[in-house]
Amino acid sequence: MEQNKIVGxxxxxxxxxxxxxxxxxxxxxxxxxxxxxxxxxxxxxxxxPIVFVKDPASERMQPVALLGLAAGQNLMLKEExxxxxxxxxxxxxxxxxxxxxxxxxDRLMVAIDEASERVNETEGFPLxxxxxxxxxxxxxxxxxxVEFVDFSQITQNFTEKLKSLGLITEQVLTxxxxxxxxxxxxxxxxxxxxLNELSDEAFLELRKLGYIPAIYAHLMSLQHTQKLVQRLAxxxxxxxxx
Numbered sequence: 001m002e003q004n005k006i007v008g009x010x011x012x013x014x015x016x017x018x019x020x021x022x023x024x025x026x027x028x029x030x031x032x033x034x035x036x037x038x039x040x041x042x043x044x045x046x047x048x049p050i051v052f053v054k055d056p057a058s059e060r061m062q063p064v065a066l067l068g069l070a071a072g073q074n075l076m077l078k079e080e081x082x083x084x085x086x087x088x089x090x091x092x093x094x095x096x097x098x099x100x101x102x103x104x105x106d107r108l109m110v111a112i113d114e115a116s117e118r119v120n121e122t123e124g125f126p127l128x129x130x131x132x133x134x135x136x137x138x139x140x141x142x143x144x145x146v147e148f149v150d151f152s153q154i155t156q157n158f159t160e161k162l163k164s165l166g167l168i169t170e171q172v173l174t175x176x177x178x179x180x181x182x183x184x185x186x187x188x189x190x191x192x193x194x195l196n197e198l199s200d201e202a203f204l205e206l207r208k209l210g211y212i213p214a215i216y217a218h219l220m221s222l223q224h225t226q227k228l229v230q231r232l233a234x235x236x237x238x239x240x241x242x
Contacts, residue, residue: 005115006099011132014112019095019137020124023117025082027094032068034088037151038158040065041214045221047084048076049228052159052168052188061159061168061188063218066228069175069184075231089148093141095119098149108149110142158211165202167194167215173225178233189222190215 007013028034033053036044041063044050048065055062065088067076076084095116101107112119112127125137134142162168169191173184195215198206206212 003115004113006097006111006113008099009096009110009112009127011128011134015128015132016121017112017127018120018122018124019127020118020120023080025077025091026080027113027116028067028091029074029077029080030072032071032073033064033066035090035152036063036065036088036155037148038063038155038211038214039151040086040089041217041221043086044088045217045224047086047224048221049223049225050218050221053186054188060156061163063155063159066225069177069182069228069232073232075228075235089144089151093145096138096141096145098145108146110138110145158209158214161206161209161211162190162215165194165198165206167191167198169194175225175229177229178236190218192219 036050041050044065048067050063050065052061052063054060067074069075076082095113095118097111097113098108099111101109118124126135127138129135159168167190168188170186170188173187175182175184206215
């Protein structure tokens with residue numbers, strides 16, 4: 001597997017650098033979940049199951065879109081193409097990424113993964129114009145990356161609030177794939193029974209914070225687990241037949 005080569009973006013070093021659209025999602029071919037922000041719940045939840053996973057180091061809850069049902073399994077890529085209408089924000093700007101300027105620093109800088117097959121000097125979108133100014137392509141992506149950082153903080157506040165109300169609970173997903181029962185562990189969801197039992201005051205607070213649509217989008221998104229089951233069943237049947 002190729003190693004990343006993350007370097008800070010530099011207008012001299014990367015004066016001629018371009019980003020091609022070739023195999024734009026190859027870097028997530030082995031990812032079975034992607035972080036999503038609360039602002040995406042309605043649109044992402046229309047296609048993917050959105051669940052919460054716990055970061056073992058910090059105990060923080062992170063909402064993710066499920067792309068597969070096992071580690072290393074991405075069922076949303078078909079022949080190296082993204083097979084869904086919605087592209088989660090977290091993968092839109094690669095091979096450009098935001099990194100800390102230095103360890104322990106709060107300041108972020110734009111970097112590029114030079115190991116990506118999409119980074120070249122012959123085809124694609126230029127990062128800099130001939131006069132060394134930043135291209136529109138780069139400007140738009142920088143804006144999107146900064147926005148994602150802000151949205152991630154808002155999402156953290158959202159998950160902390162749900163956690164403090166005891167609404168997020170761990171559940172085992174039991175799925176039937178090709179007549180075989182399989183359990184998916186480590187998944188957390190909003191407990192709709194506990195949600196319905198909230199006091200009027202607590203529910204009103206969630207409504208005032210604007211969290212209610214996201215909560216229901218998450219709960220409704222869980223039906224798309226069946227879509228993943230179907231894709232996996234088709235894939236396994238195809239593999240067996242070949």
